[in-house]
Amino acid sequence: MSVSLCREDGIYEGGKELSATWRVSRVTLDSLSAIEISVLWYSEGKGDTDLHVHHFERYEEERIRRFGLADKHSLSCLLPATPLSYHGRLIRLRWCVRMRLFLTDGREIVADQPFYLVAPQSIHNGSAIVVGDERRSRPSQ
Amino acid sequence: MARFLRPWSKKRGKRFIGTELRSLLWETAFYSGVFLVGVFVVSLVVISQLSSWDQLETLKELTKIQPEAVTPEELDGGGLASWIFGVLGVAAIGSGAGGLIYRLVRVGASNERRSAMAKRASSIEIIVPSATEIEKMPSVPRGNALTDSPGERLTYRLAAEGTSGNELVGPALLALLWNAVWFVLLAVVVLGFWHSSPRYILTGLLLPFGGVGYWSFRYFLAQLRRSAGIGPTIVEISDHPLYPGCKYRLFVSQSGRLRLRRLRVRVACEEETVYRQGTDVRVERYEVFTQELCAERDVRVDPQAPWEQQFTIDLPSNVMHSFVASHNAVRWKVIVSGEARPWPSFCRSYPVVVHPPGLPPKRSPR
Structure with a gap:
């Protein structure tokens, strides 16, 4: 399965639209029980994980059979203004499009397509940065 | 006599x-x-x-x-x-x-602060705030309570974190x-x-x-x-919420009868994480950004002449906005700390909210 974003650099402004396509391959229709697509942010780091789903779609078996697996399917949503992607010392905030397949034998397959959420109008101004990333790229003293 | x-x-x-x-x-x-x-x-x-x-x-x-x-x-x-x-x-x-x-x-509580608290208590919303208001900037604290109190020198008087009593x-x-x-x-x-x-x-x-x-x-x-x-500390700010890349004026006043070895005023951004270790719940904090506005030595504060200074906060453009979730948070605050004698040292924090850049500033009638 694969998820492709509409922007190659994977950088999106807060408050703007995200478009993506997804496709499931090498899995038969009979073995699928449901598909979930979500746009979400989650935290990484020392603390317990926080997770917030911004956009969510679920396709049940019947609907999957109706549209089939041969074609690409599209997804679009309006992103919120916050929280922006962040790479701190104790906390990292990551955005992604997550696809979860539920197989009939009970197994689940998960794939994440990460992207960055940056400040509104920053791409247009040429000032788009992920806070904390510049610290990572700084050479060690 | x-x-x-x-x-x-x-x-x-x-x-x-x-x-x-x-x-x-x-x-x-x-x-x-x-x-x-x-x-x-x-x-x-x-x-x-x-x-x-x-x-x-x-x-x-x-x-x-x-x-x-x-x-x-x-x-x-x-x-x-x-x-x-x-x-x-x-x-x-x-x-x-x-x-x-x-x-x-x-x-330890000023009249203005008590008045603001009483006003806030009397205007508690029975109806939950509209979803659209929250969805505009999810996970960013609204900080409405921080602008309840008008300042004497600058626009807003900030409330201290926690109560000193x-x-x-x-x-x-x-x-x-x-x-x-x-x-x-x-x-x-x-x-x-x-x-x-x-x-x-x-x-x-x-x-x-x-x-x-x-x-x-x-x-x-x-x-x-x-x-x-240790007398009350008054902190006032020219505008709120704050935006990265902008400048703000800050007024700090410390009253009481004190002889301070050192008085520091700074703006800090702190990461805070909550995690479980066995059956314990632990909290860890790390200061990712700090801007020192003042570090004065041998300060004397008199009841008739409180220590008063005005500073400029120059917030860099590459800083994280305020963020609050269940287990993680990024908090901004103005910290006033003093090493005092004969009283013990004190440290008072005044939370502020930083919004992400690029959004239309929130206009206040003040």
């Missing part, structure tokens, strides 16, 4: 006659005394009343009063004297406790409860002697118990003196 210490202070315009600290200590001692005398009187009345009830054998045994044999007027249940003393005792307890709480609540609650409770129990025991002993059936063991215990009560009350007064000695 020798001058006597005045146990009170008087405000004339902006000027105080006497020191506020002294009047606070005297008032606290006075209200505590009223409360304890009330406890003593009520104990006397209650014990006298109950001792005439046949079913309370244990209390009779405690006081060794024989109501059948001893029936003075004041022990006769329902007597006018008992009622009068009972009401007076309850009134003393009520006014003592009320006065004490009222006085202690005022320690919390450290007084424990010593105050210990002192009042212990001494209240001591006065109850004293009432039992006095009644025992009154009715010629003294309780010598209990009388002997009163002395060490009184020592503990004296120590607890002295400790409470020392804590109160410490809290009141």
Whole structure:
């Protein structure tokens, strides 16, 4: 399965639209029980994980059979203004499009397509940065 | 000519006659005394009343009063004297406790802040705020409460994090409860002697118990003196919320009677994570950004001339906005800290909210 974003650099402004396509391959229709697509942010780091789903779609078996697996399917949503992607010392905030397949034998397959959420109008101004990333790229003293 | 210490202070315009600290200590001692005398009187009345009830054998045994044999007027249940003393005792307890709480609540909180808190309490929204309002900037604290109070020099007066009266609650409770129990025991002993059936063991215990009560009350007064000695810190800001890449003016005022080895004012961004380790819940904080605005040495603060400074906060463009989730948070605050003597060092934080850049600024009627 694969998820492709509409922007190659994977950088999106807060408050703007995200478009993506997804496709499931090498899995038969009979073995699928449901598909979930979500746009979400989650935290990484020392603390317990926080997770917030911004956009969510679920396709049940019947609907999957109706549209089939041969074609690409599209997804679009309006992103919120916050929280922006962040790479701190104790906390990292990551955005992604997550696809979860539920197989009939009970197994689940998960794939994440990460992207960055940056400040509104920053791409247009040429000032788009992920806070904390510049610290990572700084050479060690 | 020798001058006597005045146990009170008087405000004339902006000027105080006497020191506020002294009047606070005297008032606290006075209200505590009223409360304890009330406890003593009520104990006397209650014990006298109950001792005439046949079913309370244990209390009779405690006081060794024989109501059948001893029936003075004041022990006769329902007597006018008992009622009068009972009401007076309850009134003393009520006014003592009320006065004490009222006085202690005022320690370390400015009038403006109390006013803002009262206003906020009176305007609590019964209806949950609309989803669209929250969805505009999810996970960013709204910080509406931070702009409740208008400033005198700049637009907003910031409220300090936490309350400075919390450290007084424990010593105050210990002192009042212990001494209240001591006065109850004293009432039992006095009644025992009154009715010629003294309780010598209990009388002997009163002395060490009184020592503990004296120590607890002295400790409470020392804590109160410490809290009141460091005067209020006022922090005002020219605009709120803050945006990365913008400049803001900040006004800081520290009052009290202090000699500070060092006074620091800074703006800091702190990461805060909550995690479980076994059965413990731990919190870890890390300061990812700090901008020092002032680090002055040997600062003298006088009640007539508080230390006042104005600074400029220059917020860089590559900083994270305020963020709050269940287990993780990014918090911004203005921190005023002082190494003081003879008072202990203090550190007061004033939370602010930083929004992400590029959004239309939130306009305020102020």
